[in-house]
Amino acid sequence: MADTVLEVRDLSLEYRSRRGPVKALRNVSFDLYKGETLALIGESGCGKSTMGFALIRLTPGTAKITNGNVTFVDGPNRINLMEMSENEIRRFRWTDMAMMLQAALNAYNPLIRIQDHFIDTAKAHGLNNKSEIIARARRLLTGVQLDADRVLPAYPHELSGGMRQRVLLALGLLMQPKIIILDEPTTALDILTQRSIIELLRKLKDEFNFTMIFISHDLSLAAELADRVATMYAGQIVELTDVFSAFEKPRHPYTFGLTRAVPTLHGAVEKLESIPGSPPDLVFMPSGCKFHPRCPFATDKCKEVEPKLTAYGGHQVACHNWQQVLEESQKAR
Amino acid sequence: MALLELKHITKQFRQGKKVVTAVDDVNLAIQDKEIICLVGESGCGKTTTGKMAAGLLDQTSGQILFEGKDISKLSGPEFMAYRRSVQMVHQDPFSSLNPVRTIYQTISAPLLYHKFAKDERDARRRSIEILEMVDLTPAEEILDKFPHQLSGGQRQRVSVARALTVNPKFIVADEAVSMVDVSIRASLLNMLRRLNQELGVSFLFITHDLALAKYFAWEGRVGVMYTGRMVELSRSPSLIEKPLHPYTAALMSAIPEADPRLTRSKERIVLRSDDIPSLTKLPPGCHFHPRCPVWLEGKCDKVQPILTEMGPGHQVACHVAFDITGGGSKISAGTR
Numbered sequence: 228m229a230d231t232v233l234e235v236r237d238l239s240l241e242y243r244s245r246r247g248p249v250k251a252l253r254n255v256s257f258d259l260y261k262g263e264t265l266a267l268i269g270e271s272g273c274g275k276s277t278m279g280f281a282l283i284r285l286t287p288g289t290a291k292i293t294n295g296n297v298t299f300v301d302g303p304n305r306i307n308l309m310e311m312s313e314n315e316i317r318r319f320r321w322t323d324m325a326m327m328l329q330a331a332l333n334a335y336n337p338l339i340r341i342q343d344h345f346i347d348t349a350k351a352h353g354l355n356n357k358s359e360i361i362a363r364a365r366r367l368l369t370g371v372q373l374d375a376d377r378v379l380p381a382y383p384h385e386l387s388g389g390m391r392q393r394v395l396l397a398l399g400l401l402m403q404p405k406i407i408i409l410d411e412p413t414t415a416l417d418i419l420t421q422r423s424i425i426e427l428l429r430k431l432k433d434e435f436n437f438t439m440i441f442i443s444h445d446l447s448l449a450a451e452l453a454d455r456v457a458t459m460y461a462g463q464i465v466e467l468t469d470v471f472s473a474f475e476k477p478r479h480p481y482t483f484g485l486t487r488a489v490p491t492l493h494g495a496v497e498k499l500e501s502i503p504g505s506p507p508d509l510v511f512m513p514s515g516c517k518f519h520p521r522c523p524f525a526t527d528k529c530k531e532v533e534p535k536l537t538a539y540g541g542h543q544v545a546c547h548n549w550q551q552v553l554e555e556s557q558k559a560r
Numbered sequence: 561m562a563l564l565e566l567k568h569i570t571k572q573f574r575q576g577k578k579v580v581t582a583v584d585d586v587n588l589a590i591q592d593k594e595i596i597c598l599v600g601e602s603g604c605g606k607t608t609t610g611k612m613a614a615g616l617l618d619q620t621s622g623q624i625l626f627e628g629k630d631i632s633k634l635s636g637p638e639f640m641a642y643r644r645s646v647q648m649v650h651q652d653p654f655s656s657l658n659p660v661r662t663i664y665q666t667i668s669a670p671l672l673y674h675k676f677a678k679d680e681r682d683a684r685r686r687s688i689e690i691l692e693m694v695d696l697t698p699a700e701e702i703l704d705k706f707p708h709q710l711s712g713g714q715r716q717r718v719s720v721a722r723a724l725t726v727n728p729k730f731i732v733a734d735e736a737v738s739m740v741d742v743s744i745r746a747s748l749l750n751m752l753r754r755l756n757q758e759l760g761v762s763f764l765f766i767t768h769d770l771a772l773a774k775y776f777a778w779e780g781r782v783g784v785m786y787t788g789r790m791v792e793l794s795r796s797p798s799l800i801e802k803p804l805h806p807y808t809a810a811l812m813s814a815i816p817e818a819d820p821r822l823t824r825s826k827e828r829i830v831l832r833s834d835d836i837p838s839l840t841k842l843p844p845g846c847h848f849h850p851r852c853p854v855w856l857e858g859k860c861d862k863v864q865p866i867l868t869e870m871g872p873g874h875q876v877a878c879h880v881a882f883d884i885t886g887g888g889s890k891i892s893a894g895t896r
Contacts, residue, residue: 270741389834417601418768422814423834444742447816451823470820488746489818490775492800493826499775501747505711 231300232406232438233259233282238295240281240462249509251277253462254295256536259406264432264439266453266470268446268485270506274462275442279408282440283320284308299323301405322352325404327395327412334395335383341394342379345401352402367397370434371427389420393427400435409441413448425451446489450474458482461507461517464536467543476556478542478549480522483556516547524548524555561628562589563762564613564646564730569622571608580839582608584788585622587867590730593760595753595780597773597796599811601836605788607734610766614648614732644674647723651735653715657707663718664703667691670725686725694721695751713744720752730762731755738767749776770815774800781873784808787837787847790867794874804876806852829853846879854880 240252251274259265267275280286282297297308301323311319320326328334335344345364346357354360361379368375371393378386378394386394392412399407412428413421429452432439443449449456449470456473458466458481466479477483484502504521507513513520519529528547536545546552571583583605590596590613598606611617612624615631624631626642634642650656657666667690668683670676677683684703691699694717707715716736723731733752737745753776755761763780767773773782774796783793784805792805803809810829817823831851837843843850849860859879867877 270743387836417836418770418811418814419601419831419834419836421816422828425816445816446742446818447823450818450820451816474818474820485743486818488743490771491817491819491822492771492774492812492815493817493822496775496778499746499749501745501750502743503747505713505744506741 229261229263231258232261234296234298234300235259235282236296236298238278238281238297239293240277240286241291241293243289243291244510246510250512251290251462251509252281255462255464256295257457257464257467259438259440262436262438263454264441264452266449266456267440267442267459268444268449268456269459270444272506272509273459274509275444275459276410277462278459279326279410279440279442282308282408283324283326284311284316285320285326299406318352321348321399321404322402323404324406324408325399325402326408326410327399328410335391337383339382340379341381341383341386344394344398345379348398348401354402363401364397367400368394370400370431371397372423373397387420388416389424392416392420392424396424396427396431400431400437403435404437406438406440409439411443411445412441414443414445428452446474446485456482458485461512462509463517463545464543465518465545467536468541472542475560476542476553478539478544478553478556479518479546480524480548480552481518483552484521486556487559516545524551562625563592563594563627565589565623565625565628566609566613567623567625569609569612569619569624571605571612571617572620575840578840581788581842582839583612583619586785586788586790588613588783588790588793590762590764592729593756593762595756595763595765595777597765597767597777597780597782598785599767599770599773599782600785601768603787603836603839604785606766606785609785610648610732610734610764613730613764614646615643616648644726645729647726647728647731649716649719649723649731649733649736652739653712653719654707654739656719657715657722659707662704662706663687663691663710666718666722667703667725670722674726676725676727687721690721690724691717693724693755694718695747696721713740713748716740716748717751720755724755724759728761730764732764732766734766735768736765737772738769752776770800770811771817784811787839787842789847789877791848791878792874792876793867794876795872798871798874804870804874804881805848805878806854806880807848810851810853846877852880856880 236256238252238255242249242251269275299306346360349360365375368378373393413424453470456470457464460481466482474486477486487500490499502521507517515531515533516529519525534545534547536543566586566588569583569586573580573582586609600606612619631642664687667687671683671686677686687703688699691702696702696717737748756763765776777796782796782799784791786807792808803812810831813827813829833851845861845863846865849855856879865877865879867875870876
């Protein structure tokens with residue numbers, strides 16, 4: 228595949244809590260390729276949003292990155308984000324890497340107009356010519372299929388959920404970042420609005436050529452948009468592969484379980500199966516493979532030794548019994 | 561005789577000087593042991609309809625019949641019986657349980673109040689039975705926990721258990737699984753289906769997710785609502801396989817599926833507009849016509865279509881579907 232734009236190595240993060248450190252990310256390593264769309268999927272509390280924040284060091288005060296590096300590769304330049312000063316990273320966000328937050332409304336300042344969101348953002352990143360900023364904002368708003376004349380003077384509460392999500396996309400693209408991280412981009416939206424945002428993301432990606440990471444608990448969104456899918460569980464990536472293999476030839480029992488838990492609209496009604504149990508406590512985690520208490524494939528080895536994410540011909544999986552899982556998943560099809 | 565029947569139900573809310581019609585002339589008869597799913601986007605009136613069916617909200621006009629009797633005319637004891645027979649499970653298991661009560665206190669209160677248990681010991685025994693019915697085990701231990709000690713899925717099971725304490729005949733479940741993680745959603749749905757099969761409880765299941773409606777109500781019916789009106793109501797297989805209303809067809813074509821090959825090759829119906837009309841400024845004629853790809857000028861913008869039987873157990877409110885025989889195929893072969 229293409230060049231790498233982001234290298235993540237052994238990234239670990241802990242949240243402080245009264246009960247002890249919450250290990251939200253544990254030695255996460257992966258490469259993000261230029262121009263691809265990577266989906267991070269998993270249940271609430273698996274560390275997927277934390278990962279999004281950690282990649283641009285936008286973590287809250289209670290969090291601490293305890294280990295690891297995130298390297299941004301720009302042609303011959305390699306920039307380690309963990310070594311940047313506060314000022315440098317502030318510049319870096321938005322110009323090179325932008326993140327769009329989950330709840331579209333909460334991402335805005337309710338007291339200022341949309342146009343001031345654009346102006347403030349641009350000024351913070353060194354653009355001072357107001358008419359140029361507004362001209363750029365207009366182009367972007369038109370690009371996300373909004374009426375700039377109506378939207379620019381409006382306050383955030385005057386816009387519908389879908390419009391807010393569109394403005395957020397336009398705002399994110401203002402500084403033409405190379406990487407965009409979207410946290411649950413369509414979660415609170417209605418079906419038809421969700422569809423138009425999906426189509427819009429495709430169009431914008433063609434137009435602006437950015438690389439996209441999106442975080443979602445919604446498997447169907449990953450099926451729709453992603454080139455590769457990373458399944459997260461208990462603060463780790465447990466499977467990372469192209470979207471077709473992830474859904475058709477899953478090798479991790481958790482990914483396999485997720486694909487069997489979601490109903491489809493087309494085809495026959497098949498009995499859905501839940502994954503038994505619930506996600507682990509990230510303070511007191513089970514021994515060995517963190518999934519073993521819920522796993523139908525678990526053996527004694529799984530209780531003792533935590534499997535490492537290992538590549539088998541481009542398909543990365545962290546499971547001792549992946550061959551068996553693959554076999555089962557093929558039988559189930 | 562239907563278990564519960566909504567007849568020409570309308571609900572209006574006042575918003576300042578404006579009147580918002582949240583539910584507009586909805587008719588729905590729920591049979592014994594039947595599962596009906598109401599689907600639609602936010603603001604379509606599905607929750608308001610559910611609340612009226614559960615007796616939690618008064619209708620502005622129309623009639624609600626329970627076992628053939630108008631509920632506004634029930635005597636005291638009859639009304640109590642109706643209230644016991646119809647229960648509601650809410651969307652958010654984090655806010656629908658009292659945080660300072662143990663699960664036992666939550667479950668036993670209706671048991672004792674409605675005299676389903678003669679004393680505390682009996683209430684405890686019965687509570688354990690009910691928790692086991694919703695697959696909450698070990699029930700003995702769960703009883704003495706507080707809601708915050710349980711996961712979202714477990715809490716939602718407690719909500720269902722609480723509804724079951726009074727032996728209801730009918731449960732309104734409003735987005736009852738949408739706040740629960742995907743991995744455990746299926747087991748909740750399977751549990752609810754089992755209650756339907758084994759205890760014969762009827763369900764009005766409100767969801768925005770058509771795929772979920774298909775799974776849950778395959779043997780039952782699905783109703784699609786748009787701007788307060790029921791636009792299509794049909795036996796599930798017929799609606800899913802051959803939607804007759806262009807709005808239903810558009811929804812189905814828009815939903816991403818958890819299968820990359822399928823979802824990327826689906827035919828999409830492109831609407832003329834993405835904007836959902838405001839309930840205070842509804843377009844004339846069919847409310848969907850400004851977005852509809854197959855609308856008929858001079859008809860759809862003038863006359864509001866009425867829900868009409870088009871095939872066996874399949875009702876639709878659409879002029880175009882009326883005009884074209886086998887209209888569904890024409891609609892779903894719309895533009896890409």
